[in-house]
Amino acid sequence: MFKDNKTKYYLIAVVSFSVLLTSLSFYFYQAFFSPNALIDKEDPYILKIPSNATFQMVSDSLYQNGVIHELITFSFVSKVLGYQEAVKSGLYTIPAKTSNLNLVRLLRSGNQTPIKLTFNNVRTKEDLAEKITKNLEISPDAFMDLITDSVYIRKFGFKEETVMGMFIPNTYEIWWNTSAEKVFDRMYKEYGNYWTEARLAKAQNLGLTPIEVSTLASIVQAETQKSDERPKVAGVYLNRLRINMPLQADPTLVFAVGDFNLKRVLNVHKEIDSPYNTYKNTGLPPGPINLPEISSLEAVLNYEEHDYLYFCAKEDFSGYHAFAKNYNEHINNARRYQAALNRSKIY
Known part of the structure; x- marks a missing residue:
């Protein structure tokens, strides 16, 4: 009788352990490999992680914005893979139906998505600061602090009056979390690339x-x-x-x-x-x-x-100009344009 009870308890223990192991295995599999990000979405999500962000800030952002479905499993996988202590700032593109494993690997790797940096139609330094930082983490003020710092810009070979010439309007790929100093370094490099x-x-x-x-x-x-x-x-x-x-x-x-x-x-x-x-x-x-x-x-x-020495806007307001080789010819062109201005009441 004693042996029968012992066998019975042993079988119960084995079955219980097997059930527990199966449950844990299933949980681990679900936690690591089942989709947990954007599970009901088709489009990717752009996540911006600010410099000095903590894991708590990242996880809260993902959960509160409906990116991840299960916060606990995401936190668990992050802990196992050491991401909680290794948060990297930047801009990341999270695909739809991503598992915790792939999401954590992406964020832990620091494999950012570059942004397109485009600036044109710029008149002043303030304009440049607004446009060049529009899609970057840095603020216009941080950029202005550098572009108006005569000592800083001197290391690039420019003065306050000439530094705007260092920025060649174009479209560049750059990281979202690039510092103001690194932006200047990049633009100086592009300036050198242009001046072949x-x-x-x-x-x-x-x-x-x-x-x-x-x-x-x-x-x-x-x-x-x-x-x-x-x-x-x-x-x-x-x-x-x-x-x-x-x-x-x-x-x-x-x-x-x-x-x-x-x-x-x-x-x-x-x-x-x-x-x-x-x-x-x-x-x-x-x-x-x-x-x-x-x-x-x-x-x-x-x-x-x-041989032209003069030009004046055409009176048809086409945006083109009438060119002249001598002053008398230029005066006639200018008079026609000024008469057109007066007729249009542009004073």
Whole structure:
């Protein structure tokens, strides 16, 4: 009888252990391999993990935003794989129906999804700070702190007046959590990539440094939105520079005034005491008056050769310009345009 009871208890213990082991195995399998992220979704989720984020912050964000279904199993797998103590900041794309194992591996690896960084139509440093940090973790203020730091930007070979020329408008891939300092490093690298030996040779043939090319390109860009006309406009300004004639570029006066809504430059504006007043001063202003696009830089480097010294907006408001080789011809063009302004009540 005793042996029968002992056998009975042994069998019960074995069965219980087997049931427990099976249950634990099933739990472990479910915890690790069953879908737990976006189980009812088809589209991926973009997760942004800020710098210095804790595991608690990450798990709360995932759970509260409905990304993960089971918080406990996610936390368990994270603990087993050592992710709770190794959170990495960044931007991650989480596919639909992802298991805890794959999700934790993704987050633990730091395998971020790069973002597209695009900036153009920039007039001021403030504009640049807003646009370049729009989709980054860093704030515009953090960027402004650097771009206005004369000591910091000097290490790149720029001054406060010229540093805008370091930023070549384009589309770049970059990490979301890139620091402000790393953004500057990346943009300086891209600046060097743009200024190839061939482009440097073209600038030298013009008697210009790369930053002077950027400065002239910014004026050309402000003068015309028509990219096909920019080489012709660049040719006018280069002709003026060669004979030491003032550039007399209205956009530089707008920059000096600081009113970018100014629709019409008047004689009073031409009397402004500013190094950016190209009516009073010969040569180029101290630096770019906006962020010149690649098409504007190329327009200067590959300018159109001609004998024009003047140009004026066409009276049809097409955005194109009428070019002149002498002052009398230019005055006639200007009068037609001014009459058109008056008729349109643009003062």
